[in-house]
Amino acid sequence: MGNRTILFDIHNAMGARIVPFGGWDMPLHYGSQLEEHHAVRKDAGMFDVCHMTVVDLQGERVREFLRHLLANDVARLKEPGKALYSCMLNPQGGVIDDLIVYFMHDAWFRMVVNAGTTEKDVAWLTEQAPAFGVEVKPRKDLAMVAVQGPNARAKALPLLPDTLQEPAAALKPFYAATESGWFVGRTGYTGEDGFEVVLPEEMAVAFWQALADAGVQPCGLGARDTLRLEAGMNLYGSDMDESVSPLEAGLNWTIAWEPGERQFIGREVIEAHRDDPGNKIFIGLVLTGRGVLRDHQKVYVGDREVGEITSGGFSPTLEKSIALARVEAGVTGQCEVDIRGKRVSAKVVSPPFVRNGKIRIEL
Amino acid sequence: MSNVPNDLKYAKSHEWVRDEEDGTVVIGITEHAQELLGDLVFVELPEVGDTVDAGSECAVVESVKAASDVYSPVSGEVIAVNEVLADAPETVNQDAFGDGWLFQVKLSDPAQLEDLLDAEAYTDIMESEEH
Numbered sequence: 001m002g003n004r005t006i007l008f009d010i011h012n013a014m015g016a017r018i019v020p021f022g023g024w025d026m027p028l029h030y031g032s033q034l035e036e037h038h039a040v041r042k043d044a045g046m047f048d049v050c051h052m053t054v055v056d057l058q059g060e061r062v063r064e065f066l067r068h069l070l071a072n073d074v075a076r077l078k079e080p081g082k083a084l085y086s087c088m089l090n091p092q093g094g095v096i097d098d099l100i101v102y103f104m105h106d107a108w109f110r111m112v113v114n115a116g117t118t119e120k121d122v123a124w125l126t127e128q129a130p131a132f133g134v135e136v137k138p139r140k141d142l143a144m145v146a147v148q149g150p151n152a153r154a155k156a157l158p159l160l161p162d163t164l165q166e167p168a169a170a171l172k173p174f175y176a177a178t179e180s181g182w183f184v185g186r187t188g189y190t191g192e193d194g195f196e197v198v199l200p201e202e203m204a205v206a207f208w209q210a211l212a213d214a215g216v217q218p219c220g221l222g223a224r225d226t227l228r229l230e231a232g233m234n235l236y237g238s239d240m241d242e243s244v245s246p247l248e249a250g251l252n253w254t255i256a257w258e259p260g261e262r263q264f265i266g267r268e269v270i271e272a273h274r275d276d277p278g279n280k281i282f283i284g285l286v287l288t289g290r291g292v293l294r295d296h297q298k299v300y301v302g303d304r305e306v307g308e309i310t311s312g313g314f315s316p317t318l319e320k321s322i323a324l325a326r327v328e329a330g331v332t333g334q335c336e337v338d339i340r341g342k343r344v345s346a347k348v349v350s351p352p353f354v355r356n357g358k359i360r361i362e363l
Numbered sequence: 364m365s366n367v368p369n370d371l372k373y374a375k376s377h378e379w380v381r382d383e384e385d386g387t388v389v390i391g392i393t394e395h396a397q398e399l400l401g402d403l404v405f406v407e408l409p410e411v412g413d414t415v416d417a418g419s420e421c422a423v424v425e426s427v428k429a430a431s432d433v434y435s436p437v438s439g440e441v442i443a444v445n446e447v448l449a450d451a452p453e454t455v456n457q458d459a460f461g462d463g464w465l466f467q468v469k470l471s472d473p474a475q476l477e478d479l480l481d482a483e484a485y486t487d488i489m490e491s492e493e494h
Contacts (some may be wrong), residue, residue, distance in 0.1 A: 292430065313427060340407075
């Protein structure tokens with residue numbers, strides 16, 4: 001038996017099929033993964049993301065600490081509530097985790113890290129923080145629910161505490177607001193508009209039930225994966241890990257090279273390879289032949305193996321199989337993928353495949 | 364608990380077998396198997412004329428998240444496959460024991476049917492896997 005979130009019993013009551021994931025027993029789906037996927041693209045769905053960890057970082061020098069710790073630059077966060085996506089690199093330039101960090105005020109930043117990496121993340125933060133006098137507080141007392149889809153904000157807003165409704169309604173994308181012990185970010189992992197809501201654990205079951213009563217579809221990890229894959233968002237552990245440079249995982253855009261004197265952890269190693277023509281590229285694939293693309297299938301151009309799929313699956317929106325793949329530079333146009341010993345044709349595209357309900361690639 | 368029709372035979376690996384009583388059988392995956400897999404999006408079937416051996420992989424059913432092998436419960440020659448599944452793999456989810464059949468085999472050793480499980484024995488296996 002794995003860890004259970006506070007929502008475990010209500011998942012079962014709502015018909016969830018539970019599977020182990022990163023040490024947790026989590027819902028895979030509540031009947032149909034495809035219906036859940038479409039609900040998020042067309043209306044509103046909700047995800048239990050309590051297994052992810054909120055970490056509060058507090059101290060006078062917290063901004064300086066994060067400018068040292070993260071490959072993206074929190075100096076970009078000037079307005080309270082603004083969020084930033086970043087990789088946290090090890091000294092060898094590999095990715096310890098990818099995360100979102102919110103600027104709350106000059107002595108408080110809030111970070112949300114992945115479930116499977118929480119332990120090593122907290123250990124790493126705790127090792128690095130004392131030099132900056134920063135306190136690292138994992139918030140096990142908080143629950144987190146993602147409400148996503150074109151109608152998600154409208155359905156969730158009336159269910160927030162009164163004092164939070166107005167600031168939450170006014171949030172621009174990638175901003176957060178906090179009131180009454182609740183925290184709402186206009187962020188997500190689906191390619192749709194929506195909120196990620198952090199709230200006191202004891203209020204989570206009632207909030208989940210109220211969302212369901214408002215017509216928000218409960219969604220499992222299955223739909224979460226197909227949604228993020230369509231949105232071209234990386235999955236830690238599949239698309240990148242400690243052995244992979246962000247330069248080869250499509251994450252170049254998250255590295256703040258300027259100012260040049262900012263010596264973030266891992267900079268020296270990745271900067272040496274910044275313009276290396278041998279760097280692999282991170283691409284999208286759409287299967288044109290029959291089958292389903294899966295993680296670790298090999299990609300070929302002619303007889304030559306040029307790389308492999310890092311995340312593959314079926315896209316319910318495109319009704320085709322799609323994938324993210326790491327391949328040699330220069331791969332473009334058409335390629336082939338080895339599916340159980342057969343070569344099947346695929347087209348190289350630039351992710352995202354789908355954003356805000358619309359197909360973003362040429363089929 | 365999933366429906367397990369009494370008039371079918373079963374394999375431990377969650378296939379069902381319907382005896383057509385003309386030396387052929389129709390094969391599919393059980394209701395329980397489709398529930399475990401979730402929404403199917405692709406089915407790879409053997410070709411008509413292929414020879415299959417009892418216990419060997421002969422088809423693949425892929426759900427949104429995972430691919431799963433289907434094992435032939437019997438040996439023989441494939442004489443028909445369910446063409447509908449090429450465009451409508453979800454038929455297996457909707458009617459696993461009927462319209463969602465996978466393929467039909469002309470038995471090379473009809474005695475193999477005796478080795479298959481009846482509904483009661485299959486139900487016991489299903490239940491033991493759930494605990």
